[in-house]
Amino acid sequence: DGGITQSPKYLFRKEGQNVTLSCEQNLNHDAMYWYRQDPGQGLRLIYYSQIVNDFQKGDIAEGYSVSREKKESFPLTVTSAQKNPTAFYLCASTSRYPGEQYFGPGTRLTVT
């Protein structure tokens, strides 16, 4: 059945290491998104992509990078430049406008 997968569910890294979070969708959606959620806060947009080989910065892009080489995949790299990388990361996609976003189950990243 169709959906969005994020792996792994939990990820632990040492400070100073880059880490890549996976997001795959089989919904044939054009647009994909990465959000970050911190405890007690809402969703903040990191990057989004409306089409393959194109992406735009969201509100908190510093310290993150993305690629969109395939329609199904939108990986997010958390670099060592990100000051506070520990958070819950959510990937989403949407097919059309207007239309709802579908979310993956999320990846909890802990950097120590």
Next chain:
Amino acid sequence: DQQVKQNSPSLSVQEGRISILNCDYTNSMFDYFLWYKKYPAEGPTFLISISSIKDKNEDGRFTVFLNKSAKHLSLHIVPSQPGDSAVYFCAASGGNNFNKFYFGSGTKLNVKP
């Protein structure tokens, strides 16, 4: 610059009563609004949406009301059930960047048995 605001971080309601969650926005170009439900450590799930050409949309126990002049929308849940206990986010999109969604900070609903 938060364009979508949910000013009530939490709401407690008795089972069977109505839950009303509120959301305000500042950008008059927004023309599509959504409500999501989220449990801890899970992704949000879509509940209901409304476009700016309507002022009400209903789906079972969930109704969303839109007041464009006040830039305000609300989600009504009737009757509330303990399984509705979760964090609810409102979101908006529209204008030049119609594929970009703006989320509120969420309201944590607790439905007491």
